[in-house]
Amino acid sequence: MSTNTASNSSWFKDETSLIAELRRSRLGLGSAPDIAGYMELRELARGGQGVVYTAQQQSTKRPVALKVLSEAPFSGRSRLRFDREVELAASLRHPGIVRVYDSGSTRDGRRYLAMELVDGQRLDEWAKVDRDWRRIVPVFAAICEAIQHAHQRGVIHRDIKPSNVRVDADGTAKVLDFGLARPVELTADETQVTQNGQFMGSMPFASPEQASGENDKIDTRSDVYSLGVMLYNLLTGKFPYNVDGSLREVIERINTQTPLPLRRNAANAPQDLDIVVATCLAKEPQHRYQSSGDLAADLRHVLAGEPIKAVRESAWRTLGRQAKRYRAIAWTTGIAAALVAGLLVVTVRASDIAKRERDAAKAQTTIAEQQKQRAESASQFLTSLFGVTTPDNPKGGADLRAETMLDLSIAEIDKRFANDKATAGQIYSHFGAAYTSLGKTDKGAEAFKTAMERTCEVHGENSPEYLNALANYTDALMRLNNLEAAMPLALQSVALLDRVPGVKPADGVAIISRLGLLICKQGKPKEAIVLYQQALAGFKPVTKEERYIFAKTTNNIASAQHELGEYDSALMNYRAAYNDFVARDGVASGDAIITANNIAVLLIAVGNNEAAAAELKKIVDACEANLGPEHPNTILFTGNYAKALQDSGKVKESLPIFASVFERRVRLLGETNRDTLITINNYAMALSADGQHDRSLEMSRKALELRTNTLGEKQVDTIISINAMGRILHAAGKPSEAWSYFERALALSAPETGNVPAQSSTRAAILCNAGYCLTDLSKFDDAEKLIGEGKAIYAATVPATSPVFARIAKEEQKLAEKRTATR
Known part of the structure; x- marks a missing residue:
């Protein structure tokens, strides 16, 4: 036994x-x-x-x-x-x-x-015999029509996958296994069966809301998402993202990772089919096909070579998605050392207040119905924009430039929605995001302002809708560097925190962090850090959105520490934020790229130019691969890469890169744009370092003239241009002419003017450059005094390893030798 x-x-x-x-x-x-x-x-x-x-x-x-x-x-x-x-x-x-x-x-x-009893193969076994899209799509369209039949009778499948479909010898597909299905509307007993937080389905094919266990948010569009995954899998034999790894990792990828384009793994598939699949796989239910019947119809259109419904909607969403992801990127902090060097350190503003639409199928209140109607009206209007025609584009559609389309259509918003200001406000907000994604920040700001005004008229100031619109307009003003106008709006947002019902802790962190960023940009990084730390006190991020806001605020703390010269602490926080961003969206995500750029700029500040250049080259490659060469962020980081090459002694290697950045800036943004002017200044300095003094002076004069005319003489960017003119003239062997510019820069940056922070690297650079010039004019006592003042500021603001101290030591030795020689 x-x-x-x-x-x-x-x-x-x-x-x-x-x-x-x-x-x-x-x-x-x-x-x-x-x-x-x-x-x-x-x-x-x-x-x-x-x-x-x-x-x-x-x-x-x-x-x-x-x-x-x-x-x-x-x-x-x-x-x-x-x-x-x-x-x-x-x-x-x-x-x-x-x-x-x-x-x-x-x-x-x-x-x-x-x-x-169905005598046939599993769908995936049938598909792998021949993955030709012309063979698979007709069968799949019939499957979608079967699922639509279930949806029309109030049944959601919730477990759509190839093993739950059989294909018989005649090529007829049949859907089976409704073991996880539920009605669209739940009764009390059915709520017991389907509990929130309990995953139902097959994870590789699950929608984001299903994978997260948010069963109250599952509706027919969740089945549409699963159909999209299944179609992708049938056509390629792969999934649109990696579904291997721990359960937590897979859920995170389903919720956050952008699906690989279908044509990346199925090169012979038509572009329209790629768009159909991408529409199914939208993370937000409202951006997917709203029914499996609509999906089936577009698949039939693809087979017939006819236009598909998703083309226009996909084009608009691409603009909106880029705007949402990148609209915070293209402004510089007040880090004076970076401004003097012409490098852009980017701060990441806290994200817009998250607003999730409830599923239309379960909306039972008047407010929810109104929101649904507004969303539908906005969607119809935005879709119609891609039918706009012009004399040089009589067919309308995709051939029309996005900016032109927006310009032509924005005047129609108030006409079309004269009696529906709530919808008008939503559409103006979309326009603001789209303009911003195209680099047209001034037009974006105007659209966001109008959106805020319309929202206030409908909802009043003490509403979540107005708080969100206010944040969008504040960010737009910050992108334009209009800090004076942005500050009262940021303060108003903080004041509304106690009056607006239902504000989440993460929203409060975002709002307070925005105010901290403004204070930092006004030259008060210490005060900003206090605000950031107060915002994060007691904040315990749990959800994906909360962790995202925490990481962005951490990056802003690092930027403030960077400006204060607290490089060790700044580097630690930059790396912490970077790791969070990579874990959330991957190394090619916008936020990860921004933070990697900040780390590179910090490496330059401590004199490690070669390491910085290597890091920036990786960033540029990632941007070009994921965003394209003309995206504002690609151009931004390419300019930083060129500057790092110059500072590491590779001037000739940097020149063609500067030239490329300059050409793209002027063509896409115009020569008066702030970023264009920074590029002109940087390019001029590189030309000067290469001995091309005449061309360098020509460009530098142009930058100074444009900045003076657009910003005025007292603005810090203009003062930096004045200092740059002095440096270039001095390098060209014209110290007397150079001194006239240095003298102006000294006066305009004097502590009593308030134009430039007294203990900043900008002021230190001007003092030292002016001193170097006076040495060559044999005014040794004045030169010694100015160099000493600049050196003292540098000692308090940058690390001892900074290359500025080697330059100062060299100039001090030169001054001593010249003084001795004249005695």
Whole structure:
């Protein structure tokens, strides 16, 4: 007896084996259950819920599939789920859905379901024989139409995957297994079966809301997402993102990772089919096909070579997605050392207040219905924009430049929605985001301002809608560097925190962090850090959005520490933010690229130019691959890369890169744009370092003239240009002319003017450059005084390893030698 015990004990060495064995013994493996009215039972398949047998129904003599539940006696939840499957499946009558004939209980109390028996292959096995899209898409369109039939009768499948579809010898597909299906509207009993936080479905094919266990947010559009994953998988044999790894990792990717384009893995697929799949896989339900019927219709259009509905909507969403992701990027901080060097350190503003639309299918209040109607009206209007025509574009559509389309259409908003200011406000906000993504920040700011005004008229100031619109306009003003106008709006947002109902802790952090960023840009980094730390005090990020806001605020703290010369702390916080951004969206995400750029700029500040250049080259490559060469961020970081090359002594290598950046800036933004002027200044300094003094002076004069005319003489950018003119003239061997510019820069940056922070690297650079010039004019005492003042400021603001100290030491030695020679 002991021998038998030992030999039979191996099957329960682990819990999984034990459970499996218990189920097998419970089901009576090897002996089919005795079910009245059915004969010749043979096991066909075995799954988590039970076993499927083939059998013959005695009364009709037809073959059937018998699904027998594994649990006996029934748990309450299992009984509810099985009975629901019977009820829902029996209500469906469609040639693409397996029919239900009968249900009941076995003699030992287990429930069974008698269904139509399909003699065919699993869908994925059928597809892998030949993945030609012309073969697969017609069958798939029929599957979508079958799912649409279920949706129209209030049934959501929730477990769409290839193994739940069979294809017969004639190529007819049938959907089966509604074991996880539920009605669109839940009753009290059904709510017990489907609980929030409990995942239902098959993870690789699940929608973001389904993968996160947010079952109250699942609707018919969740099935559309699963259909998109399944179509991608059938056409490529792959998934649109990596589904390997831990459960947490897979859920994170489903929720955040941008799906790989279909044509990346199926090069022969037409562009329109790529758009169809991408529309299915939108993270937000409102951006997907709103029904599987719409999806089926577009698939039929692809097969017929006809225009698809998703083209215009996809084009608009691309603008909106870029705007949302990158609209915070293209402004510089007040880090004076970076401004003097012409490098852009980018601060990441806290994200816009998150607003999630509730599913239309469960909307039961008047407010929810109004929001739905406004969203539909806005969607219809925005879609219609891609039909705009002009004399040089009589067909309208994709050939029309996005900016031109926006310019032509923005005047129509108030006309079209004269009696619906709420919808008008939403559309103006979309226009603001689109203009900003195109680099047209001034037009974006005007659109955001109008959106704020319309929103206030409808909702009032003490509303979440107005708070969000206010934040958008504040950010727009900050991008324009209009700090004076942005500050009162940021303060108003903070004041509204106590008056607006339902503000989440993450929203409060975002609003306070925005105010901190403004204070930092006004030359008060210490005060900004205090605000940032107050915002994060007691804030424990849990959700994806909360962790994102935490990382952005951490990056802003690092930027302030960078400006204060607290380089070790800044580097630590930059790296912490960078790791969070990479974990969330990958190394090519906008936020990760921004923070990597900040790390590179910090490396330059401590004199490690070669390492900085190497880091920036990686950033430029990532931007060009993911954003394209003309995206504002690609151009921004390419300019920083050129400056790093120059500072590491590779001047000739930097010149063609500067030239490319200059050409793109002027062509895309115009020569008066702030970023264009920074590029002109940098390019001029590189030309000067290469000995091309005449061309350098020409460009520098142009930058100074434009800055003076557009900003005025007292603005810090103009003062930097004046200092740059002095440096270039001095390098060209014209110290007397150079001194006239240095003298102006000294006066305009004097502490009493308030134009430039007294203890800043900008002021230190001007003092030192002026001193170097006076040395060559043999005004040694004045030169020594100015160099000493600049050196003292540098000592308090930059690390001892900074290359500025080597330059100062060299100039001090030169001054001493010249003074000795003249005695």
